[in-house]
Amino acid sequence: MLMETQREHLLAIYAAGLDAVRGDQAVYRALSAQGATSATHVVAIGKAAEAMFLGAERHLGETVHSTLLITKTGHFSTALRPESGYSLIEAAHPVPDDSSLAAGQRLITYLQQLPAGEPVLFLISGGASSLCEVLADGWTLEELRQLTRFMLGAGYAIGSMNAVRQRVSRIKGGKLWQFVGDRPVQALLISDVEGDHPASIGSGLLFPPEQDHLPADLPTVWQQRLPPFERLEPPAAFQWQIVASNALALEAMQQQARQLGYPVRMDPRFLNGEAGAEARQCVAALQQGETGMTLWGGETTVRLPPQPGRGGRNQHFALSAAVAMQGQDDLLLLAAGTDGSDGLSADAGALVDSGTCARGEAEAGRAEDSLQQADSGHFLEASADLIHTGPTGTNVMDVVIGLKC
Secondary structure (H helix, E strand, O other): OHHHHHHHHHHHHHHHHHHHOOHHHHHHHHHHHHOOOOOEEEEEEOOOHHHHHHHHHHHHHHHEEEEEEEEEOOOOOOOOOHHHOOEEEEEOOOOOOHHHHHHHHHHHHHHHHOOOOOOEEEEEOOOHHHHOOOEOOOOOHHHHHHHHHHHHHOOOOHHHHHHHHHHOEOOOOOOOHHHHOOOOEEEEEEOOOHHHOHHHHHHOOOOOOOOOOOOOOOOHHHHOOOOOOOOOOOOOOOEEEEEEOHHHHHHHHHHHHHHOOOOEEEEEEEEOOEHHHHHHHHHHHHHHOOOEEEEEEEOOEOOOOOOOOOOOHHHHHHHHHHHHOOOOOOEEEEEEEOOOOEOOEOOOEEEEEOOHHHHHHHHHOOHHHHHHOOOHHHHHHHOOOEEOOOOOOOOOOEEEEEEEO
8 A cells, every 4th residue: 555655656746747847837937927918920849839839829819810830640639729720730750751841841831921020939849850840952751761760779869869950951950040031039948958958959940059069970871961060040139938848847846745745855967878777877876875755857768679669768767677676665766758758659658666577577578578679668568557648748858756765
């Protein structure tokens, strides 16, 4: 019974973090603080596009003249009224396809057809890199898909991936400005990158990179295909703001944990290494630490085998932690994405304990074999430890909650 209560508490703490960075609330708070009420056109791109737009609509009301929303397939809900005339586009993530190119072309057409001088509000969240693309001359969709799969499988960090994406795009890395026209522009962003650098969020549609920083280990065959580095400066009057971040989610989780009576430690280390190695470090920190809760934020990576199974970095992280926690009944760990998905799966992550491996192995074989095959999702389904939230309306990377009883 005590274990069940502790698991419920970890899930409640995770939910508090998600609620604090919901796109609708974050955008509404930002616009309300500005007192913004002028007529505008709204472009929302990313996994949190719908939620961010609903927050803008709540504040701006009838002053919204037109809307273009681009999000991941399956992320639109019935909250958007069809009779309102919204332009809604669903596209592929994390590997782009024809729908991503169609979305990119629709974005350019939409911007070019807006009345001259009328303002645009951009609402940008993670996922935009795959969801919306216009390729550089000479590049094909199949090449982009191959490059994306290579970078995902090689475990590239998001900043490195976006640096490459910016080079092969006509709209990323601030190059969208060539289609925006002479008009007032504001951007509100939900950050899914370390350091909250706007040029890395959605590959920086409106933000040129400070410098060219391609990953050193990018194969020569791809380096030779990349167009030259290009920088297009935004206008001086451009205004932007980060409205939600991983740090904000962690602060809300810390507050909720304290309300539930737990001592809480916020670990300042950003988790950005290989998921299995990071998980083992977190378990070691719990073992050596005081009784109570420890919180981490970040976005780890996983190197995939040729034929990966089901799961994602958070499920891989959680199962790696479960292996390290065997026989230690005083430890629990939750690892989950804040966007409600993990890799190509519809699960957000998992909540594991010392019995996870024993529960899962009866049906799914050895946990270590599942990790080798990047098939943690099937194992964690067998152990009944998966977390499923559905689309959350936000995307601020991943969170890890560790508990030592």
